[in-house]
Amino acid sequence: MISSTRAEIITIGDEILFGQIIDTNTQWIGTQLTDIGIRPTRKTSVGDNKQDILSAFTEASQRASVIIVTGGLGPTRDDITKHTFCEYFHTELEINQDALALVTSFFAKRGRVMTELNIQQAALPKNCTYIPNLWGTAPGMWFEKDNVVYVSLPGVPYEMKNLMEHEILPRLKARFSTTIIQHKSIRTIGIGESFLAEKIADWETALPEHIKLAYLPHFGQVRLRLTGTGTDQGILDRDLQAQVSAVTPLIEEFIFGYDLDELETVVGSLLKENNATLGTAESCTGGYVASRITSVSGSSQYFEGSVVSYSNAVKTNVLGVKKETLLEFGAVSEQTAREMAEGARKVLNTTFAIATTGIAGPDGGTPDKPVGTVWIACATPNETFTQLLSLRNDRKINIELTSSYALNLLRKTILKGNLIVQG
Template sequence: MISSARAEIITIGDEILFGQIVDTNTQWIGTQLTDIGIRPVRKTSVGDQRQDILDAFKQASERVNVVIVTGGLGPTRDDITKHTFCEYFGTELEINQEALALVTEFFAKRGRTMTELNIQQAALPKNCTYIPNLWGTAPGMWFEKDGVIYVSLPGVPFEMKNLMEFEILPRLKARFSTHIIQHKQIRTIGIGESFLAEKIAAWEDALPEHIKLAYLPHFGQVKLRLTGTGTDQAVLDSELNAQVALVLPLIEEYVFGFDSDELETIIGTLLMQNNATVGTAESCTGGYVANQITSVSGSSRYYEGSVVSYSNAVKMSVLGVSPATLEAFGAVSEQTAREMAEGARRVLNTTFAISTTGIAGPDGGTPEKPVGTVWIACATPEETFTQLLTLRNNRKINIELTCSYALNLLRKSILKATLAVKG
């Protein structure tokens, strides 16, 4: 049994390089390999060009001992993976009778007539180990050469995932005696990556050799991912939890969750725990905040509704924003955000309400209020909190950042209101 396993994932297909489809296979495969202790060290995408594929195989073999290949196994002429494997391994295609029987059964069950192209799906390199695909027509293939395992899988995610789960992962686990690779994530918001790094520098420097830290920034949030390697799952979990306990006092005000927690799920939990409700009043985000809140199953238990008050007329007629406020301060102002949130709380009859108003861009800014100027507010039973955001010159990013910060303002407002009640 081999004790060290490193993997490279190769995706084949012009459609990935051209951006016509999103490569979700690599992310999923990487997670599955990590879960069984095989460390992915590189991912490579190549088009449907014979030499590029051959070069990718050769280069991968110099770096790793497991190569996972997806794509290029269809019945049409542009799918050349099998032919390229034949060239790489010095063999030729032949009809595999097991594969042919499975393909024949696949079409018979669906009442469809097989074509010659369908029959060629069963043509496999002579020296591969056939991996039956019970979920489609493109078989998997397993090769070994000079101590390197090559696995070829269909690119269709549903077929690939089933082949990996039921065929490939068990074989890899049986082949390698691997260390456990365990991740723990701390989710933060409201602090930049560099400032966060400064706050925890001493803690990071003191991390044990077998625990590594990565910073993963995304739309106003930074994930701190601890990755530990060991041989005992319980010990490793305990060590990671101990490191989390050490760093939390340094950054607790910015931490909203752990691992797969999302702001919208955390908020939902807080609202249900306090038997509270929320509504939204949105201008520059156009309903995106409502979309995020309602993306959580069961959100109808605490979310009442939204007013997308894109125009000043709706701000005044529905939310009750004062014409004098708009005249004196404008739609993008602390005063307007405050009145929008308070109006939404009143109209929707909720415990809390959040509002957004700003200049998402790319145009519409002024010297006094440039693109990216956004005000958010959260109205509670006791008071209304406001926050000024100075964002970027990108409409999509500004909308997503505003949503993230607005949800966080709601989270902090709920916690403050809860503490006030308990106090």
């Protein structure tokens, strides 16, 4: 087994723990470290408390060779990272003249007057290596102790990313002899995680030691992520692709893409390849399917529009759903979904149309049609396909799931070859 340099990421700030801001730094840093062959193994979020930060440093140093710290470098009293590093490394702050010159220039260029707090931004622990921040006033800091590298960066994403890209990543690559860490993802939909695991159990058991598998479920989809570690990029790419080729026949009916593919991009590509157009008729999803479709650049080449038929009046007056259908079967029914899709295809003059109608919740359910009951339909030049979904009691999740299943129904319909010249 090839060992990788291990890294931990520590984010500092009460605002993260209180949920007042979302920590996007860790995700980005983890990606960048992986790209240079350093394996992130743990993330820790700590409030503005010196003892908690000291404990986080000590614990991380026992597990990792690289510790990336973000946050707590501002000029106010609650920003205590520099003082904590001084205690951890048994040193004290002093004004770094290079840092002071950069901070002074920063304010001069903007015509602003420096305060004493701003000057203190240039006060750094004596034993750190100063990392100039050309994008803000809080310098980066680099420490080394017992073969562990500690990097302290501002929490502001723009500043942190620039420091990482231009200063920290090149230094880490020079400092450590790293391995190659490569990911390959298989994107599936329409099968649960446990059922998927059963289907590929023998294949998973036979994976070579340098390739690991992770199951990443999200809104009706499961991403199978293969992570390979090696020293030769070409060999690693070949090994990963061999495993993808080996597992594909076992689950081919559930695979919609690979790596960064999303359902909306896959569907868009299929529509362009077939010179086909699309429209939507949405009730319970309220336009969310159309939103996902139009989030793809170039979607105007194949997407004509959407009818958000939330009321029965719009279903009948715009889409042509029969009043008798609504009276006999109700708005949430296979018959209504079918007529919505067929009506949208006619009104919007498209090759395909997909429709959604259901009870998103949390209210509105009945014993016969509980919350989460959804019908979707896909109308083609030849016929119309429908599918019943039995989802959850969460409105947001139901809308997300319905949109995914509707897009997937369209994808499967196109792949079946349901295309003729419109007429």
